[in-house]
Amino acid sequence: MLSRVAENLYWMTRYMERAENTARLINATSQVLLDLPRGASFGWDVLIQVAGLDKLFREHYPTFDETSIMRFLVSDEKNPSSIVSCIHNARENSRTLREVLPRTAWERINALYLFVNGRAAHAVERARRYNILEEIIERRQSVVGLLADCMSHDVAYYFIRLGRFIERADMTTRMLDINAAVLVPRQQVPEDPAMALLWMGVLKSLNAYQMYRRHASVHVHGTEVVNYLLKDPLFPRTVRHCLDEIESCVSELPHHGAPLKTLRIAQRRIAGMKVDGLTPAQRHEYLDAVQSDLARVHEEIATEYFHFCEQSPDPLKAVAAG
Amino acid sequence: MNINNYPLNGLYDELIDAAGKPRPPAKALFEYLAAFDPAELNARRAAVDAAIMTMGITFTIYSDGTNIDRAWPFDIIPRIMGNHEWRRVDAGLRQRLKALNLFINDLYNGQKIVKDGVFPIEVLAGSKNFREQCKGITPRFGVWAHICGTDLVRDADGTIYVLEDNLRVPSGVSYMLENRMLMKRLFPELFQKSEILPVDDYTTRLHETLAALSPYPGERPVIAVLTPGIYNSAYFEHSYLAQQMGAVLVEGPDLVVAEDDCVYMKTIDGLRRIDVIYRRIDDDFLDPESFRPDSALGVPGLMRAWRRGKVAIANAPGAGVADDKVVYTFVPKIIKYYLDEDAILPNVPSYLCMDAKEREYVLANLDKLVVKPANESGGYGMIIGPRATPAERERFREQILADPRNYMAQPTLSLSTAPTLVDGGLAPRHLDLRPFVLQSENMYVTTGGLTRVAMREGSLVVNSSQGGGSKDTWIVEERR
Numbered sequence: 001m002l003s004r005v006a007e008n009l010y011w012m013t014r015y016m017e018r019a020e021n022t023a024r025l026i027n028a029t030s031q032v033l034l035d036l037p038r039g040a041s042f043g044w045d046v047l048i049q050v051a052g053l054d055k056l057f058r059e060h061y062p063t064f065d066e067t068s069i070m071r072f073l074v075s076d077e078k079n080p081s082s083i084v085s086c087i088h089n090a091r092e093n094s095r096t097l098r099e100v101l102p103r104t105a106w107e108r109i110n111a112l113y114l115f116v117n118g119r120a121a122h123a124v125e126r127a128r129r130y131n132i133l134e135e136i137i138e139r140r141q142s143v144v145g146l147l148a149d150c151m152s153h154d155v156a157y158y159f160i161r162l163g164r165f166i167e168r169a170d171m172t173t174r175m176l177d178i179n180a181a182v183l184v185p186r187q188q189v190p191e192d193p194a195m196a197l198l199w200m201g202v203l204k205s206l207n208a209y210q211m212y213r214r215h216a217s218v219h220v221h222g223t224e225v226v227n228y229l230l231k232d233p234l235f236p237r238t239v240r241h242c243l244d245e246i247e248s249c250v251s252e253l254p255h256h257g258a259p260l261k262t263l264r265i266a267q268r269r270i271a272g273m274k275v276d277g278l279t280p281a282q283r284h285e286y287l288d289a290v291q292s293d294l295a296r297v298h299e300e301i302a303t304e305y306f307h308f309c310e311q312s313p314d315p316l317k318a319v320a321a322g
Numbered sequence: 323m324n325i326n327n328y329p330l331n332g333l334y335d336e337l338i339d340a341a342g343k344p345r346p347p348a349k350a351l352f353e354y355l356a357a358f359d360p361a362e363l364n365a366r367r368a369a370v371d372a373a374i375m376t377m378g379i380t381f382t383i384y385s386d387g388t389n390i391d392r393a394w395p396f397d398i399i400p401r402i403m404g405n406h407e408w409r410r411v412d413a414g415l416r417q418r419l420k421a422l423n424l425f426i427n428d429l430y431n432g433q434k435i436v437k438d439g440v441f442p443i444e445v446l447a448g449s450k451n452f453r454e455q456c457k458g459i460t461p462r463f464g465v466w467a468h469i470c471g472t473d474l475v476r477d478a479d480g481t482i483y484v485l486e487d488n489l490r491v492p493s494g495v496s497y498m499l500e501n502r503m504l505m506k507r508l509f510p511e512l513f514q515k516s517e518i519l520p521v522d523d524y525t526t527r528l529h530e531t532l533a534a535l536s537p538y539p540g541e542r543p544v545i546a547v548l549t550p551g552i553y554n555s556a557y558f559e560h561s562y563l564a565q566q567m568g569a570v571l572v573e574g575p576d577l578v579v580a581e582d583d584c585v586y587m588k589t590i591d592g593l594r595r596i597d598v599i600y601r602r603i604d605d606d607f608l609d610p611e612s613f614r615p616d617s618a619l620g621v622p623g624l625m626r627a628w629r630r631g632k633v634a635i636a637n638a639p640g641a642g643v644a645d646d647k648v649v650y651t652f653v654p655k656i657i658k659y660y661l662d663e664d665a666i667l668p669n670v671p672s673y674l675c676m677d678a679k680e681r682e683y684v685l686a687n688l689d690k691l692v693v694k695p696a697n698e699s700g701g702y703g704m705i706i707g708p709r710a711t712p713a714e715r716e717r718f719r720e721q722i723l724a725d726p727r728n729y730m731a732q733p734t735l736s737l738s739t740a741p742t743l744v745d746g747g748l749a750p751r752h753l754d755l756r757p758f759v760l761q762s763e764n765m766y767v768t769t770g771g772l773t774r775v776a777m778r779e780g781s782l783v784v785n786s787s788q789g790g791g792s793k794d795t796w797i798v799e800e801r802r
Binding site: 001002003004006092095096098099103107110111114155253254255304305306308309310 | 557565573593
């Protein structure tokens with residue numbers, strides 16, 4: 001597999017995953033907002049913080065109002081993580097992958113791009129938002145399903161999964177992290193119903209509410225939600241599950257020593273984390289560390305597979321080594 | 323939808339004869355279309371357009387800013403030719419490419435044709451595409467141009483002429499294949515009614531052609547399609563062909579020439595040797611060590627690897643020497659010289675500006691002639707005299723006088739037309755035909771080729787870069 005192709009596969013799925021996560025986040029938040037009691041301190045700006053885009057947002061918009069935030073997250077091309085930018089980038093990546101991907105995959109990604117391009121701007125309107133974002137999620141899932149069903153689970157597919165699970169693990173930690181931040185001023189009232197609603201929002205945005213209730217608890221309680229979304233091995237959006245998936249992919253790749261070693265650090269950190277009794281500030285520090293772990297896993301993968309041949313001073317020795 | 327009101331304007335129409343009746347190979351089509359009303363036909367056309375958008379069959383216009391691709395304009399009325407007539411064209415194309423390859427090989431090895439006084443040394447001296455670096459080399463099978471796209475046109479009297487030989491990096495074959503797929507999706511009934519010869523073995527044949535070039539017979543060859551990248555107008559095609567052949571699609575920076583002079587690609591697991599490169603990059607950009615040093619598209623050392631026989635390149639570097647509109651005028655003589663045969667397909671009568679007498683004629687008749695530069699393709703840099711302004715003609719006069727070797731002229735042909743679906747129904751539009759010819763161990767000619775059509779009324783320019791579209795091309799077995 002060409003290094004460039006591996007890198008494009010990896011980024012294509014990262015972008016697709018990011019677009020879907022953003023769509024989920026907006027839809028879940030919109031639902032939660034409708035349930036919150038008047039005066040509850042929750043703002044749309046939280047979404048910007050989750051995405052880690054405060055600085056960029058402030059450069060382009062004067063206020064954190066709903067319309068600006070929606071435009072920024074969904075259709076603003078100046079935001080490289082907006083849904084439109086992500087789908088556009090995924091499509092440009094997949095354009096260079098047509099000979100690797102099943103033909104229908106390109107057609108569906110292209111159709112998703114055409115859909116997003118034509119409709120995304122309308123997601124600013126509350127009445128149309130839900131359906132548009134749901135359709136983006138559905139269309140992206142149909143690409144995932146197609147790849148799972150109609151392409152060989154070969155090296156190319158490992159890079160597809162790697163991109164997906166690194167991006168997903170990162171997003172899950174961000175969502176847990178930001179919720180901690182929002183809840184800081186309210187910690188003195190732990191059973192505040194508004195807080196339960198927010199945690200429910202987190203679960204719902206990850207499509208995890210139902211599985212959480214089935215496997216963890218019928219009550220939505222902060223500590224348990226955090227514990228579940230970090231450590232549950234079975235639900236496909238928990239950090240633990242994502243790390244396990246990354247491990248199974250990396251193990252199949254050649255010369256995987258360094259990336260695997262970095263990955264173990266992240267796995268140990270999650271396993272050793274005691275959620276109970278953590279102050280929100282400590283939790284924030286922990287999640288920050290997990291995000292840094294993920295960034296290092298990404299760097300190791302890039303070094304080993306995307307830039308492997310560039311590092312060897314004598315390319316022929318690399319042949320012998322490979 | 324019927325052809326009762328189809329305007330006949332004294333030109334040759336591919337589907338309708340002078341009496342306004344369908345030509346025999348097109349009869350089944352019009353019987354079928356008679357059952358359609360214009361609205362239904364337009365609905366099918368809209369379905370095709372939507373399919374093209376989703377399938378992402380696109381080409382790039384360099385000047386189009388951020389939107390790097392445009393949908394491929396496709397006309398749903400096919401261009402139809404009887405197999406009887408086609409077989410003669412097929413034979414003519416084979417003859418032509420065989421002679422051209424003998425000619426190229428001779429130019430780089432001894433230049434017998436020059437010594438025998440058949441081909442003037444001045445033409446060679448002025449050729450931008452003659453590469454000193456290729457002298458003394460004989461590629462496998464003596465073949466330099468492995469993939470050729472020959473442009474054919476038909477004049478008012480029905481004669482089919484060769485307009486140009488594209489021997490560098492001809493494109494369009496993927497559209498030929500995609501057009502057929504679209505037609506099968508949209509008019510499956512038609513394919514049951516008439517015996518339309520298939521076109522879809524092209525990529526298999528291309529693979530065979532390339533595999534036969536491998537310097538390592540007996541091993542399963544690793545074949546790569548070398549593309550300049552997604553901003554190239556034919557990127558869609560590069561990726562399409564790689565996909566269909568099971569070849570690797572590579573860009574210059576993916577490749578490296580190592581100390582053993584072999585070409586390697588950079589993979590996640592180290593370097594892997596490449597045996598055959600189907601390059602879709604012009605000579606100039608192929609190897610910054612040998613040609614343009616500023617090229618970021620090519621691979622440093624590639625020419626060295628090729629000269630030492632460590633990798634095969636198709637088309638071979640330097641093959642473009644025969645893809646020159648001045649060399650073109652000599653092709654009938656070239657065929658006679660190497661094969662001792664008369665050309666089956668005639669050239670369009672041409673005037674060479676390097677010849678004082680012919681130049682005088684050209685300058686005196688600029689308002690009647692088409693003048694073309696020797697080395698441009700894609701319809702760039704040419705002038706259609708009767709449609710040019712006096713100022714444009716004056717500018718061309720100066721250019722010709724400044725560099726006569728670089729120009730040739732031809733009479734303005736009355737290109738044939740075919741019915742094309744426009745808003746008001748069927749209307750005649752000018753077209754040409756580009757069949758593709760493969761040669762390495764064996765020869766192969768596509769069944770038909772890519773029909774390009776000038777979608778604007780009256781326009782004679784069919785190039786996709788100049789607003790042209792395309793049609794599916796049917797070679798049909800005639801019932802007797």
